[in-house]
Amino acid sequence: MKIKSLVGVVVVAAVAGLIALLNWPTSHTSDASVTEPKTGTVTKGTLADTKTVSGTLGYGSSTTLSSRVGGTLTALAEVGATVKRGQVLYRVDDQPVVLLQGTLPAYRALRPGVKGADVKQLEQNLKALGYTGFTVDETYSAATATVVKKWQKKLGLPKTGVVEPGRVVYAPGAVRIEARQAAVGDAAQPGQGVLKVSGTDRVVTVKLDVADQRLAKQGVKVKLTLPDGTVKQGTVKKVQTVVETGETGGNGDSTTKIEVTIALPPVTGLDSASVDTAFTASVRENVLTVPVAALLALAEGGYGVEVITPTGSHLIAVETGLFSNGRVEISGPEVTEGLTVGLPS
Known part of the structure; x- marks a missing residue:
């Protein structure tokens, strides 16, 4: 009786092991090897070439007046x-x-x-x-x-x-x-x-990199945000190129900047302050855009995007327009709103 009982236990264990082996999940090889392709969408909307930089509220650049006659200074106008x-x-x-x-x-x-x-x-x-x-x-x-x-x-x-x-x-x-x-x-x-x-008028002075010169044109409007959150509209009144000399042991490198002077409505309670200055170089309305990462350089020149469909994918050539905030304006006979495009990693 004892031998028969032992045989029965071994048989049951073997069957249980077989069942466990047959039921072992097939996904144990690692989910990380199966990745979904990254995609974006062609959308229609307004694309604006904008940039916000810090400006200084004050009275603009200053000039030194030098005497052209000799003698003794007997009076000077008061500061302010x-x-x-x-x-x-x-x-x-x-x-x-x-x-x-x-x-x-x-x-x-x-x-x-x-x-x-x-x-x-x-x-x-x-x-x-x-x-x-x-x-x-x-x-x-x-x-x-x-x-x-x-x-x-x-x-x-x-x-x-x-x-x-x-x-x-x-x-x-x-x-x-x-x-x-x-x-x-x-x-x-x-x-x-x-x-x-x-000068006597309150202005905001901004210094831009040469690469951003397109943002500042005389007469254009800019959005100014004061330290208290007040928003005012300013107007670019002067644009000039200035050269700043760094001082490193007396021999600093020179840097070329674009100095922009912006007129603004009257401001009270502030003598000088840092002002967020939002420039808008151009605006494109009702245009089709995709993430910049969707652009692919074509062997024959120009750019294309990979269109993703339920049955596969294919490349189409596109013309590019304005680039802004990580998106780019595209156009072409096959470009329509809602297309799904690939985003190469």
Whole structure:
């Protein structure tokens, strides 16, 4: 009886082992070897070439005014003050140096018989200050000299009828005194910096890489986000190329940047601040786009995409348009909204 029982146990164990072997799951070889292809979809919508960079709210770039006459500085405009046409910037030996408006620097003495654009610029300023009795043209006439003497008397200058180049400073408009570079009592030497000035309007200044120059065109609108979350619309008013010199042991490399000046509506409560500046170079509406990763370089040139269907896949050639935010505009006779395309890994 004991031997028969032992045989029965062995038989049962063997059968159980066979059943377990037959029921062992076939997927034990590893699920990782079976991967689904990555795909994207052709979608229709608006594609915009945009970029947000940090800008600085302030009064724009500054300029240093240098003295062109020698003597002793006896007065300087206050820091933060606004100096307008006809007003005094500083005094040397108690004689004023006056701000006038224009883009042509004073480079010579103006007296009767002199002709040129600088004469007309001076006469335009005299007229704007309310003086009459002369003709605004490019000729410094006796009538002009008579008016200049009246102007000099009002300023407390000797009535010579001659305007020396160091007595006036020309700027495109009113200026804001950003800093003093000398003090009252200092000796004024020709070429010595006296005041640092800027414009009077609040602006946002942004420096872009040369590769992003397409973003900034004069007159275009930009979105400005202030530190408190307030959003304002600005307008690009000036675009210029500047060269920044790095200082590494005195021998830094130079970097070319695109400096963009943006006008904005009045801002209160902020003297200077960092501002998020969103540029939009171009917008394409109702266009078909795919992820940039879907593009394939074709042997014959150009680009194509792999179209995935339930029965397989095939390549189609496409024309590319705007690239933005990881997507690209595509077109072609076989491109339709909703197509599934492959995304090569």
